[in-house]
């Protein structure tokens with residue numbers, strides 16, 4: 001069991017909810033841990049790794065020790081009160097050796113996670129969201145899942161699903177496959193997926209595929225994405241589409257967020273990083289003049305979206321994009337519906 005010991009003067013009241021940047025000592029753990037001052041919350045596949053790469057070139061900003069996504073707030077079903085209770089386990093991800101250093105958590109799924117808990121636990125954190133044209137973002141996410149073997153093609157009719165339908169989801173026991181919907185929400189509860197899907201199966205058996213009724217694609221093309229959208233279950237089910245309704249997702253933050261247009265990040269990532277860092281208490285003079293370029297882990301050039309898919313996505317996002325323009329009139333959002 002981790003235990004909190006105050007490290008004054010930054011954490012004044014050890015029994016209260018900590019503030020962003022607060023540093024603590026934890027019982028059973030050596031050293032000092034500082035809650036993030038900066039949280040890059042998404043959107044997934046919008047360029048969060050590139051932005052993080054540029055931000056971390058400031059010598060006084062570090063990521064959690066293992067450099068991976070922390071996912072503490074990723075599960076939208078995890079109640080805020082339990083996340084607030086277990087916060088020392090979150091703090092334990094951010095060991096800090098020097099007092100000048102601040103920490104950063106980059107987890108692209110926070111945008112679709114429990115943002116209320118994030119805001120409550122870290123009310124003064126500098127929250128940054130990179131927003132990419134939602135149709136392209138969804139397409140990129142689809143390819144990301146495809147590369148990871150999470151996209152399948154139905155090979156024989158299953159309930160209302162025709163052969164050729166494309167689904168994204170998770171492998172279950174016994175060679176079965178569950179179409180996504182809740183699998184991302186249930187990320188923190190992977191072990192219970194079978195139970196979760198058993199409930200789902202009673203409601204709608206079509207979304208559970210038995211062994212022999214599907215094949216894993218591995219490589220996807222534009223037509224697969226179109227078929228994936230065509231097979232999509234009722235409104236709100238596919239997280240690929242839901243994750244592009246930015247204005248709704250950002251609502252719990254009440255405007256306390258820096259929004260970055262992914263197109264700006266592509267054209268001058270260093271300038272965007274400097275702007276974000278300007279909002280932090282970090283010495284701007286220490287930021288290198290020449291930045292190490294970001295090298296993506298893979299370079300894929302997927303085919304352009306099919307025109308029909310593009311029209312479908314434009315229809316889906318016209319309303320959400322209008323809501324985002326009202327929320328953030330300064331964003332250019334060139335080429336968004």
Ligand SMILES: Nc1ncnc2c1ncn2[C@@H]1O[C@H](COP(=O)(O)OS(=O)(=O)O)[C@@H](OP(=O)(O)O)[C@H]1O
Pocket residue numbers: 043044045046047048049050108140144262265266267269294296300
């Ligand atoms: N400088 C810069 N600016 C903006 N975007 C960039 C940049 N560099 C890479 N990329 C593209 O970012 C996509 C990956 O996004 P993320 O890092 O957020 O992905 S992840 O959610 O962490 O998996 C991924 O998009 P896809 O090309 O669609 O795969 C990268 O190509």
